[in-house]
């Protein structure tokens with residue numbers, strides 16, 4: 001399949017949107033690695049990694065709320081007019097899913113620890129109240145859901161990076177540049 005190539009015309013995202021996108025992208029990628037290490041090799045600094053995982057998880061929850069408010073309050077550049085409708089739909093759907101996963105993962109993590117009756121302490125000793133009551137039978141289901149969401153997010157991020165490279169290298173339509181501030 002060949003794509004029409006042009007030299008880039010999409011307007012840049014607002015500065016705050018760009019900052020939030022890249023800070024959150026870095027934090028989420030670190031969180032995925034930390035979670036996988038914790039779950040699959042608990043001999044590696046488990047307690048420290050878990051404190052980091054909880055703390056950064058809550059930071060991501062706070063940032064995604066700020067990001068959604070900013071998303072609705074600021075202007076998002078249009079996708080190129082010559083982008084096939086199916087690709088526009090895929091882009092919109094994948095962005096909605098990315099926001100959904102960014103919200104759901106920390107909320108499920110928080111609910112999981114609450115259901116198991118575990119204390120939720122962040123770096124510096126800050127204590128977070130439980131999100132739901134003590135329901136030991138729910139702990140297992142939420143733990144499983146947390147993993148499924150994490151693996152789903154990994155696949156979605158890979159597809160997202162693939163799409164960004166398609167825009168940046170093959171179509172050269174300015175979409176990648178719009179998130180790089182160009």
Ligand code: HEM
Nearest residue numbers: 031032035036038039054057058060105106109110147150
């Ligand atoms: C965007 C935020 C988050 C991401 C991307 C994330 C990602 C992950 C990943 C990839 C795993 C390993 C899953 C597996 O292989 O089974 C994991 C495990 C876990 N996460 Fe998260 N997580 C997030 C937020 C949270 C939060 C906020 C909490 C708690 C407050 C939490 C608690 C846990 C726990 C308890 C485990 C299991 C560790 C173990 O098996 O020893 N996560 N997370």
Ligand code: HEM
Nearest residue numbers: 025028029071076091095098099157160161164175176179
């Ligand atoms: C190296 C990795 C990444 C690259 C190259 C990248 C690139 C981009 C680009 C070019 C856009 C603009 C696309 C458009 O307007 O259609 C975008 C938007 C977006 N990205 Fe990424 N991204 C990366 C990582 C991530 C990660 C890890 C997440 C979250 C899990 C993420 C979430 C989003 C979301 C939600 C949008 C939509 C923004 C909006 O319209 O509000 N990105 N990304």
